[in-house]
Amino acid sequence: MGIKNLTIGNRMNSIPRRRFDSLVIGAGGAGLRAALQLAREDAKVAVVSKVFPTRSHTVAAQGGVNAALANVLPDNWHWHMYDTIKGSDYLADQDAVEYMCRAASHLVYELEHTGVPFSRTQEGKIYQRPFGGQSQDFGGAQAARTCAAADRTGHAILHSLYQQNIKSQTNFFDEYFAIDLLKNDEGLVLGALVLEIETGEPLIIESKTTLLATGGVGRIFRTNTNARINTGDGMGMALRAGIPLQDMEFFQFHPTGIAGKGMLITEGVRGEGGYLINKDGERFMEKYAPNAKDLASRDVVSRSIYTEVKEGRGVGEQGNHVLLKLDHLGADVIKSRLPGIRDMARTFANVDPIEEAIPIYPTAHYTMGGIPTNRFGQVVVPTDKAAEETIEGLYAVGECACVSVHGANRLGGNSLLDLVVFGRAAGNDIIKYLKNNRNHKPLPAQTIESAMHRLTRWDKKGEGETVESLRAELQKEMEDHCGVFRTEEILSEGVKKMEAIKARLPDVRLRDHSRVFNTARIEALELENLVDVAVATVHSAYTRKESRGAHSRVDYPIRDDKNWMKHTLFFRAGSRIDFKPVRLKPLSVESFPPKERVY
Amino acid sequence: MDILEQLQNSRVKKTELSRGELRWACRRGMLELDILLGDFFDAHYDTLDALDQKIFETLVAMPDQLLYEYFTGKSSPDDLNIARVFKKICNAASH
Numbered sequence: 025m026g027i028k029n030l031t032i033g034n035r036m037n038s039i040p041r042r043r044f045d046s047l048v049i050g051a052g053g054a055g056l057r058a059a060l061q062l063a064r065e066d067a068k069v070a071v072v073s074k075v076f077p078t079r080s081h082t083v084a085a086q087g088g089v090n091a092a093l094a095n096v097l098p099d100n101w102h103w104h105m106y107d108t109i110k111g112s113d114y115l116a117d118q119d120a121v122e123y124m125c126r127a128a129s130h131l132v133y134e135l136e137h138t139g140v141p142f143s144r145t146q147e148g149k150i151y152q153r154p155f156g157g158q159s160q161d162f163g164g165a166q167a168a169r170t171c172a173a174a175d176r177t178g179h180a181i182l183h184s185l186y187q188q189n190i191k192s193q194t195n196f197f198d199e200y201f202a203i204d205l206l207k208n209d210e211g212l213v214l215g216a217l218v219l220e221i222e223t224g225e226p227l228i229i230e231s232k233t234t235l236l237a238t239g240g241v242g243r244i245f246r247t248n249t250n251a252r253i254n255t256g257d258g259m260g261m262a263l264r265a266g267i268p269l270q271d272m273e274f275f276q277f278h279p280t281g282i283a284g285k286g287m288l289i290t291e292g293v294r295g296e297g298g299y300l301i302n303k304d305g306e307r308f309m310e311k312y313a314p315n316a317k318d319l320a321s322r323d324v325v326s327r328s329i330y331t332e333v334k335e336g337r338g339v340g341e342q343g344n345h346v347l348l349k350l351d352h353l354g355a356d357v358i359k360s361r362l363p364g365i366r367d368m369a370r371t372f373a374n375v376d377p378i379e380e381a382i383p384i385y386p387t388a389h390y391t392m393g394g395i396p397t398n399r400f401g402q403v404v405v406p407t408d409k410a411a412e413e414t415i416e417g418l419y420a421v422g423e424c425a426c427v428s429v430h431g432a433n434r435l436g437g438n439s440l441l442d443l444v445v446f447g448r449a450a451g452n453d454i455i456k457y458l459k460n461n462r463n464h465k466p467l468p469a470q471t472i473e474s475a476m477h478r479l480t481r482w483d484k485k486g487e488g489e490t491v492e493s494l495r496a497e498l499q500k501e502m503e504d505h506c507g508v509f510r511t512e513e514i515l516s517e518g519v520k521k522m523e524a525i526k527a528r529l530p531d532v533r534l535r536d537h538s539r540v541f542n543t544a545r546i547e548a549l550e551l552e553n554l555v556d557v558a559v560a561t562v563h564s565a566y567t568r569k570e571s572r573g574a575h576s577r578v579d580y581p582i583r584d585d586k587n588w589m590k591h592t593l594f595f596r597a598g599s600r601i602d603f604k605p606v607r608l609k610p611l612s613v614e615s616f617p618p619k620e621r622v623y
Numbered sequence: 624m625d626i627l628e629q630l631q632n633s634r635v636k637k638t639e640l641s642r643g644e645l646r647w648a649c650r651r652g653m654l655e656l657d658i659l660l661g662d663f664f665d666a667h668y669d670t671l672d673a674l675d676q677k678i679f680e681t682l683v684a685m686p687d688q689l690l691y692e693y694f695t696g697k698s699s700p701d702d703l704n705i706a707r708v709f710k711k712i713c714n715a716a717s718h
């Protein structure tokens with residue numbers, strides 16, 4: 025259809041429309057858990073996903089999901105709460121953390137009952153593994169809190185949730201790409217404009233509530249562990265709708281990713297005796313951490329790698345990585361204890377670690393920040409009257425949201441928990457909302473037009489930069505200027521670079537203007553989101569002048585609770601920064617006051 | 624071997640897939656598979672003969688977890704053709 029040739033009025037009317045009680049954008053663990061809650065209550069739900077639901081990134085979570093079941097070692101939810109708050113470097117909202125840790129056991133049992141094949145202890149209980157940052161008795165001995173379905177927990181949860189949604193008659197829009205939120209003049213969110221990838225045609229989905237569950241944004245960094253779909257689309261949509269992003273400076277990095285590719289080489293390799301070397305073969309961690317050496321904490325190892333590369337001791341033609349040496353362990357140890365790592369290195373780095381060292385660079389892993397919500401999944405923004413007011417009809421859950429249970433640093437196994445706990449909570453709140461809001465509200469043409477503009481803008485022909493080149497530049501600049509090594513100078517340079525990249529976006533052109541399955545057009549739309557979220561991230565990192573959790577500033581190495589015990593909010597208009605207080609008061613127990621975080 | 628069953632359950636079961644559709648189907652939930660399938664598609668799909676193109680389509684229709692198990696050697700495809708093309712994909716990634 026020649027959408028472009030119609031007059032504006034006709035064009036808006038000619039776009040097909042569907043109406044639902046509730047729209048869920050994203051079919052990972054968060055979106056599917058929320059949709060299930062709604063569908064079970066007979067709400068008419070649409071789930072939109074740019075990829076087939078079971079190809080969502082949740083499938084990659086192999087470790088497991090946390091809950092204090094005490095199946096392997098003594099445990100209780102209050103210890104889990106303490107660990108989560110300490111792990112967050114005291115930036116998490118303590119009401120949300122209490123809510124999550126209390127709900128955890130119930131939700132994991134629910135997953136068990138709906139068919140997630142958890143591994144078993146000898147007594148037949150759900151198997152739990154110990155993960156970093158888990159303790160008994162408020163900082164005592166190691167706890168074992170992570171419930172695992174072999175090494176496929178995320179896959180099992182995603183498939184089970186998908187099957188149950190099918191059974192509950194959730195309406196799936198598979199391979200539809202959400203472009204922008206639709207709002208009325210009072211700021212109420214009334215649905216979204218989406219694109220059917222197969223036909224290239226737009227569709228308006230009108231809904232009484234809209235929930236964003238679009239996952240994280242690892243793709244703003246060149247080296248990252250995330251699937252290629254993790255482009256922060258929901259965060260971009262929120263920013264364009266005038267909603268700020270919270271705590272975007274907190275991005276979890278892992279020191280040892282395969283250089284240029286991003287996938288993780290686990291700490292276990294260094295635990296077995298592997299160590300890092302620079303181009304001169306020097307075991308450089310001895311300089312930076314004489315005692316712990318290669319087993320120093322993640323941020324220390326990451327920064328040391330960065331420093332080696334920056335100071336010209338990097339390996340390779342461009343000197344842009346270091347090496348992880350294992351060959352001294354001998355073929356037998358590598359084959360018997362690290363077979364997966366050997367496969368990974370052989371395939372993605374083209375080296376056999378029995379003979380050669382693996383090229384390594386720090387890799388971006390998890391987005392702690394996101395769309396600000398309360399513990400009901402409602403999106404909240406500051407107004408003249410209050411630090412947090414809800415945006416009626418709009419919800420966010422999962423890695424795209426910031427509720428905030430992870431604060432400045434997420435603990436392993438808490439993300440899958442976040443998805444199911446707050447997915448259910450948002451579903452419940454939406455049901456309440458729907459009871460009081462039975463009718464669809466009129467959708468102004470203006471909001472449709474501006475959303476459509478995002479799409480038609482890519483019909484412009486002519487010379488210009490390519491999506492691929494601008495994206496590659498963005499990822500490289502973010503890695504260099506907003507990665508693991510952060511100073512005033514580097515970050516202020518990063519802010520300038522990202523604003524300049526943003527300014528070049530209007531000059532990017534597509535070569536392929538076809539409609540049917542035009543994946544280049546989707547990648548262009550994703551690039552716009554990457555740019556908006558990268559700008560938010562670098563501005564937030566530049567603003568926070570302290571080190572806390574994953575945000576570590578070489579020039580401000582100490583956590584500064586007096587000045588910085590607050591959440592950052594970044595607004596797209598004018599790249600404005602605001603702050604809001606951390607919720608230090610839990611729901612029923614005593615607050616955990618900030619302490620130095622030592623393990 | 625339940626590949627046929629998986630194909631039936633899968634979204635990508637039409638006989639003819641457009642190029643764009645196939646390219647999009649290489650967007651996976653795991654980075655490793657994105658690189659294996661996506662980069663292979665961009666660099667080598669056009670050079671495959673008709674049979675191997677068909678097998679590639681079959682592979683792309685499989686669940687992420689199964690493909691990941693093939694990759695890590697936890698299980699291997701019963702079908703020899705599938706095993707052969709999968710090996711080709713892994714080899715291509717390492718060059």
Ligand SMILES: Cc1cc2nc3c(=O)[nH]c(=O)nc-3n(C[C@H](O)[C@H](O)[C@H](O)COP(=O)(O)OP(=O)(O)OC[C@H]3O[C@@H](n4cnc5c(N)ncnc54)[C@H](O)[C@@H]3O)c2cc1C
Binds near residue numbers: 080201240251
């Ligand atoms: C390698 C790896 C291992 C991990 N292991 C663990 C672990 O063991 N335990 C743990 O707790 N956490 C783990 N995590 C983190 C965890 O997997 C993620 O945080 C979590 O799965 C995110 O789920 P989600 O539902 O928020 O989003 P996702 O699962 O990423 O789903 C996002 C959904 O949004 C859709 N979408 C996005 N944009 C659009 C758009 N524009 N239009 C339409 N649809 C869109 C996608 O199609 C997808 O369906 C791991 C992460 C990685 C990278």
